[in-house]
Amino acid sequence: MDELNNDFSNSISELRQTVYIIEIFKDADECIDYMTQFQNEKLFLVISGTLCHSIVPCIHDIEQLYSIYIFCGDKIRNKAWTTGWSKIKDVCVDIDAICDAVRRTARLCNLDSIEITGVSSLNQIEPSFMYTQLIKEIIFEITYDEKQAIQDLSEYAQQKCSHDRTIDEFKRSYYGLLKDCQGDYENAIEFHKQSLQIYKTALSSNHPHLATSYNNIANVYFGMGQYSKALASYELSLQITKIALPPNDPDLAITYRNIATMYRSMGEYSKALASHQQSLQIKTIALPANHPDLAKSYDSIGSVYMDMGEYSKALASHEQSLQIQKLVLPPNHPDLATSYNNIGVVHYRMGEYTKALASHQQSLQIIKAALPENHPSLATSYNNIGLVYDSMGDRSKALASYEQSLRIKKITLNSNHPNLATSYNNIGSINMDMGEYSKALESFEQSLQIQKTSLPVNHPKLATSYNNIGSAYMNMGEYSKALEFYEQSLQIQQ
DSSP states (O other), rough: OOHHHHHHHHHHHHHTTTOOOOOOOHHHHHHHHHTTTSSOOOOOEEEHHHHHHOOOOOHHHHHHHHHHHHOSOOHHHHHHHHHGGGEEEESSSSSHHHHHHHHHHHHHHGGGSSOOOOTSSSSSTTTHHHHHHHHHHHHHTTTOOOOHHHHHHHHHHHHHOOHHHHHHHHHHHHHHHHHHHTHHHHHHHHHHHHHHHHHHHHHHHTTTHHHHHHHHHHHHHHHHTOOHHHHHHHHHHEEEEEEEETTOHHHHHHHHHHHHHHHTTTHHHHHHHHHHHHHHHHHHHHHTTOOOOHHHHHHHHHHHHHTTTOOHHHHHHHHHHHHHHHSSSSSSHHHHHHHHHHHHHHHHTOHHHHHHHHHHHHHHEEEEHSOOOOOOHOOOHHHHHHHHHTTTTTTHHHHHHHHHHHHHHHHHHHHTHHHHHHHHHHHHHHHHTTHHHHHHHHHHHHHHHHHHHHHHHTTTTHHOOOHHHHHHHHHTTTEEEHHHHHHHHHHOOO
């Protein structure tokens, strides 16, 4: 659109009635940089029909991007093209249709991961989404006094509506979301529980808002690593959802998936598998035969089978996922790269290194074609290829792949990210095998330095790093230093 004409200004004004925060980009790379800077945000993208064919393949797999809307003059032609891209929610020829589509999706966007309690009765233009954006902007502008920001927002809502109870619910629910996003889990739990108590007083015992509140509490417990408490809250959410919704409602599939994630995090793989299979069963009834969400369920099931050591079943599940994706996605879609990667990991676990290498190389080829240069998925792909070469005994190729992975991670991750420690450890291990003990020592020390910053003091990975440094010193003939680090490793293990 031409920013200088009145139609553009009117379109933006219309859109601002639905979405509070709007950013306009003329350059695709700037748009990608903007989207990837956030961690806990869900972003909507409106793109012109003339650009969608070239840009959507580059941005579709960005995690923060929740939905895409195409604004064009030829709806029929563009609608046919969009079937392979699951995040494209609508193709519209006027701004009113865009606003309606965004409004509908805003009400549903909480169903994919962290649920946010909606307040649907405040006024006729669906302000719940707009308020969510206001709160999230506070998160990224935290130099402000957060309590004052919440109060200001509450006062704004009160100017729009005089329902004190609704405003009170709003403050508690969204204050809980704010604290959760900031990592202040204790206060997040407290505010979500206060919100739950209000709903229990005001609503029937099986009202969907109660299920949402339990889900919000579970999400915070999950972030705290308290998986048993998270599981208990997810199960309470499921209990209400099963009564409030039809038996094959997609929301039930989401809740079963959340429960499966908890069981897997707790190492209870058979229960995780059962929950994922229940989720898949609902999706099979509720969705078309080759829907991309079915592929995701098969991938999840394959991952649990791999945790259980049932590699042939894991391989069958991941291949089923790949089969669906090949039917519905373009040949260079990033989700295909994920499936090839998963298949490669299973082959690697089975000791089938040639097949593993072929799958990982297919994954890498798609990632290179579909994603921006230095995308984090490239680092993962290079690392996995390095592991396969390492197991095949090709140390020089393994080292080259590990170094490629590290180069990208240093660009895309913060300096103390645990994944950097993994790369340094892998490089150190290869140098040890090649007899390059001083280089190995340097890498092991860099790995340890990061782990000391990012992990608890008695984490098992620290014991491994101390042991690796001890081995390097041992091979260099510096036995007193070797003993010192071996003892530190032993102290953690005891």
